[in-house]
Each structure stands twice: as C-alpha cells, then as structure tokens.
Amino acid sequence: MPFTAKDVQTLREMTGVGMMDCKKALTETDGNIDKAVEVLREKGMAAAAKKASRIAADGMCYAAVNDSGAGVVVECNSETDFVAKNEQFIDFVKTTANVVMKENPADVEALKNCDAGNGQTVGAVLTDLVLKIGENMQIRRFERYAEPTNAAYVHMGGKIAVLVHMDVSDNLKGNPAVTELGRDVAMQIAAMRPQWLDESDADADTVAKEREILTAQVKQDEKNAGKPDAVVEKIVEGRIRKYLADVCLLMQPYVKENKLSVGQHVAEVAKSLGGEIKVTRFTRFEKGEGLEKRVDDLAAEVAKMVQ
Numbered sequence: 001m002p003f004t005a006k007d008v009q010t011l012r013e014m015t016g017v018g019m020m021d022c023k024k025a026l027t028e029t030d031g032n033i034d035k036a037v038e039v040l041r042e043k044g045m046a047a048a049a050k051k052a053s054r055i056a057a058d059g060m061c062y063a064a065v066n067d068s069g070a071g072v073v074v075e076c077n078s079e080t081d082f083v084a085k086n087e088q089f090i091d092f093v094k095t096t097a098n099v100v101m102k103e104n105p106a107d108v109e110a111l112k113n114c115d116a117g118n119g120q121t122v123g124a125v126l127t128d129l130v131l132k133i134g135e136n137m138q139i140r141r142f143e144r145y146a147e148p149t150n151a152a153y154v155h156m157g158g159k160i161a162v163l164v165h166m167d168v169s170d171n172l173k174g175n176p177a178v179t180e181l182g183r184d185v186a187m188q189i190a191a192m193r194p195q196w197l198d199e200s201d202a203d204a205d206t207v208a209k210e211r212e213i214l215t216a217q218v219k220q221d222e223k224n225a226g227k228p229d230a231v232v233e234k235i236v237e238g239r240i241r242k243y244l245a246d247v248c249l250l251m252q253p254y255v256k257e258n259k260l261s262v263g264q265h266v267a268e269v270a271k272s273l274g275g276e277i278k279v280t281r282f283t284r285f286e287k288g289e290g291l292e293k294r295v296d297d298l299a300a301e302v303a304k305m306v307q
Helices: 005-015 019-028 033-042 087-103 108-112 122-133 176-192 204-220 229-247 262-273 298-306
Strands: 060-065 071-078 137-145 150-155 160-168 257-261 277-286
Touching: 005 019, 005 033, 019 033, 060 087, 060 150, 060 160, 060 277, 071 087, 071 150, 071 160, 071 277, 087 108, 087 122, 087 137, 108 122, 108 137, 122 137, 137 160, 137 277, 150 176, 160 176, 176 262, 176 277, 204 229, 257 262, 262 277
Parallel strands: none
Antiparallel strands: 060 071, 071 137, 150 160, 160 277
16 A cells, blocks of 8 residues: 555654654555554664653753854753763754754744754654664753844853853944953853843842841841841841842852952943943853753662663
C-alpha cells in the first residue's frame, strides 16, 4: 500500500523517530503505520518519548548579537554535562539562537515550528538529536532584543549567558568604546547576579518583605533596645539601601572600579565620549537554575548491570 509524506509525519509524531527511519519503516511494512511503529520499537528506535520524561537540567546558555545589532540569549538543556559539551548539541544551541534572531517566535512551541534552515523544523532537529545522542534535550527559554545597541557575554562555555540593551545617542552608535562598555556591564551581570535594573524596577512586595525582616532584626538587636522608632526606621532604611545596592544593577559597585556604581561608570563613559548611553534592560540565564537536578545512584546502576 503506498504511503504519503503525511503518513511519514504522522509516524514521526507517534514515535519521535527521524524522518528517514520512518520512511524506511513504512516502506518495509507497505505503508501500515501500526506495523511500522512495531518495527521501530523492535529496533529500539521509538524511544524519544521515554527520554523526554527524564530530567534535563544541565546544558548550555548562549548569547549573541548579529550584524544589524539585534541580540538574543537562549538556554537549551541536556541531562548531563557530557552531552552539553557535545559539538552537535552546541551547534544546535547556536542554530536555535540564529532562528530566534531571524524569526522572532512568540514562545518555545512557536520556535520548534520554525525552519531550522535545513528543510526541517527546529523541533524535528531536536528530536533527531535526542534519538542520535540518546539523552533528553529541551529548549527551555529565550529572549530577543530587536533594536540596537546590544551586548552579549557567555561565561564558562555556556554556564551563564547575558544580553544587555543600551540606548545610545546617534553619535556613539558603532563606537568600539560603547561595545566594550556593554561587554563590561554584561560581565558585571554574570558575576554579581542583579535581580533588577534599578530601584524603580525592584519588586515592591519583595522589598516590603525585606524591610519587614530587617525591621525585626534591628528591633531584636540588644544594641538598639530603647531606641526611638525614628532611629530604628533610619537604621532599617540604611540596610534597605545596602540591599538594593546588592540587587539592582545600576546601584551595584562597579567590579572594575568599586568606588563607582555601575550607573555612575556608564555616565562617565558617556560623558568622556561626548554622547548619551543608558542601560535599559538585561537578561541573565544560568543553565539549570530553578530546575530539579538529576541524581545518579551509582550503586543502583551497577546492580542493574550485574543482574
């Protein structure tokens, strides 16, 4: 019985197996999809669905800026560090970033439906890679800044990736000193983990909770016993300012010159170049952050092997 390209696609969606292997299975079974599924299972190839349930909390983050100045940062996950260093996986991460840059998908599912540039969708390429390498892999997240000026930084081969956006006056666009500044700020973000851009961006509920905790600490300190409420409030306010200086990028001490804040350093560079520079937003991805980590039981693995 003849089969169509749609049958091949259906079989692929059912099994997660690559297109060519699906086509071979359908040829072998005269187009019978159910029998083709059995053939692929017998060959041990229909395993992508099982792999997809396994924890993927390692992987790689990557950031880049293209020739037009648009920027992108992505995170793709694997189960192990070994696969994260695999050249095919690294190429896939970079391909994913390029597709995000070009197609501007709305979310990860939309990204998977985009053309990867080789006649396959990004999702199809990912499935083929899972089957080839034998480990679960996922596209977790991405961010894209369409308008220049952007700076990208990748730390420790993809453990951390940062994308920074700056509004720059026309006379400074393309200036190498601005590019260097952007990279320095991105490195600051990688190292110091700011949560927000500045005080005005800080989450009000989070700051209120921090204030509540600090107030309790100050009142419980024996050194402050009997001090008026106004004095206690002043002490708490000082500690809040220190807290904000730790978590707001532009308020943080600049790591290369800690006598200045990041905001002051940016202003000084802009002044020295005779223009305007304003850091407006940033995205920092650290691989696996917030994900459950895979825990291998070596003893259990060995026991399975000797059974």
